Amino acid sequence: MTLRRTIAFVLPVLVAFPAPRAGAAPPGGVKIEEVLAVGGLGDAALLQWTGVSVDAAGNIYVLDALDFSLKKFGADGRLVKKAGRKGQGPGEFTAPRLLAGSGSRLYATDQNVFGIYEFDSDLRYLRTIPCPGLVFALRALPDGTLALAVVGLPASAKLLRMDGQGRLLSEFPLAEATDAGLLMDSAGFDLDRQGQIYIAYLFRDRVEKRAPDGRILWGRSCLGEKKAATTNVQNLVLPKETCFKDVAVDGRGHVLVLGGKLSKHPSRDVYVLDGDGTPVATFVLPEPSHCLYVDGRNFLYVRADEGLTLKKYRILYD
Amino acid sequence: MRAMTSKFRKGAAVALLVLGLGLGLGLGSADLRAGVCEDAFVRCIGDLYNQVLGGFGTIYCGVGFAFCKKYIDPEA
Numbered sequence: 001m002t003l004r005r006t007i008a009f010v011l012p013v014l015v016a017f018p019a020p021r022a023g024a025a026p027p028g029g030v031k032i033e034e035v036l037a038v039g040g041l042g043d044a045a046l047l048q049w050t051g052v053s054v055d056a057a058g059n060i061y062v063l064d065a066l067d068f069s070l071k072k073f074g075a076d077g078r079l080v081k082k083a084g085r086k087g088q089g090p091g092e093f094t095a096p097r098l099l100a101g102s103g104s105r106l107y108a109t110d111q112n113v114f115g116i117y118e119f120d121s122d123l124r125y126l127r128t129i130p131c132p133g134l135v136f137a138l139r140a141l142p143d144g145t146l147a148l149a150v151v152g153l154p155a156s157a158k159l160l161r162m163d164g165q166g167r168l169l170s171e172f173p174l175a176e177a178t179d180a181g182l183l184m185d186s187a188g189f190d191l192d193r194q195g196q197i198y199i200a201y202l203f204r205d206r207v208e209k210r211a212p213d214g215r216i217l218w219g220r221s222c223l224g225e226k227k228a229a230t231t232n233v234q235n236l237v238l239p240k241e242t243c244f245k246d247v248a249v250d251g252r253g254h255v256l257v258l259g260g261k262l263s264k265h266p267s268r269d270v271y272v273l274d275g276d277g278t279p280v281a282t283f284v285l286p287e288p289s290h291c292l293y294v295d296g297r298n299f300l301y302v303r304a305d306e307g308l309t310l311k312k313y314r315i316l317y318d
Numbered sequence: 319m320r321a322m323t324s325k326f327r328k329g330a331a332v333a334l335l336v337l338g339l340g341l342g343l344g345l346g347s348a349d350l351r352a353g354v355c356e357d358a359f360v361r362c363i364g365d366l367y368n369q370v371l372g373g374f375g376t377i378y379c380g381v382g383f384a385f386c387k388k389y390i391d392p393e394a
Contacts (some may be wrong), residue, residue: 186384290389
């Protein structure tokens with residue numbers, strides 16, 4: 001009876017005053033409002049997602065590292081289809097990592113595969129596009145080309161443009177200084193509608209805008225010129241802390257940069273810059289994320305529950 | 319029970335993701351802790367196959383290390 005009374009009292013209060021679901025309101029006027037959660041603690045739809053892409057109809061495609069699969073969810077978050085399994089055959093995964101989509105095509109990477117898997121929107125495996133190195137960032141562009149950041153031998157990272165057949169269209173090095181150290185070129189990137197490239201470095205407090213030919217148009221710090229601590233492992237200097245985990249360009253041309261360990265709220269702070277690199281605002285994600293993805297309708301997708309949940313937010317500008 | 323299930327799933331996820339670094343050795347514990355990526359990197363470059371690959375083996379392990387720092391290490 002006591003429980004009933006408690007429920008009878010608490011429930012109307014919760015309905016009248018729901019817990020805030022949006023990210024903290026920022027100075028400068030960008031905030032987010034949750035509109036959908038895919039997966040969850042009590043749901044086996046997602047086990048550990050790593051990559052996400054959303055098509056024009058709002059279908060959500062997710063690479064699930066723990067399930068070794070590519071999953072398609074409807075715009076309502078319902079699981080529509082699943083493809084792939086653990087293995088080394090075509091379309092099978094041993095360590096699924098990155099996902100990108102454009103039109104009716106999806107492109108996925110596996111850390112142990114030299115190449116990029118191509119699927120159609122029904123998750124049918126089509127082929128593996130050869131790739132000259134290990135891919136650590138990937139975007140699919142509306143014109144059917146791919147942009148990818150790769151590292152190979154010699155160990156300098158490059159940003160490549162390839163056509164759908166894997167033919168190299170252009171390339172430029174990511175590093176300004178080749179002696180920066182192992183992994184210091186690790187970065188995420190995104191492109192705007194003009195093909196200009198925004199790069200956020202994983203272990204360097206630097207965000208850059210590059211022209212399509214690689215020229216640096218601007219570069220700036222977002223963390224007050226902080227330097228990531230390093231550690232010496234078997235005579236190799238390795239960075240210990242992350243500066244930026246991802247970058248995405250929204251429908252207004254704003255650049256959203258996800259801060260890493262060195263931001264005030266690790267893996268939750270999102271720095272919003274305009275196309276010229278001027279800070280516009282900062283907002284805070286409710287939970288840490290490893291990535292940012294903005295779809296064609298300007299919804300933001302991030303991680304929650306350490307990969308068990310994918311959350312979709314509406315971006316609100318004052 | 320739900321919390322335990324969640325913890326197990328997270329632990330299993332960490333184990334599989336770290337093993338995705340290319341380790342030839344099993345990972346004894348799968349708890350989220352600082353240093354998990356450094357430990358995995360050491361095991362990765364100590365793996366015979368990656369030693370045979372030489373510089374490329376180091377790059378391969380380095381890419382896995384960066385992934386681990388981005389996705390897994392709670393202190394990174």
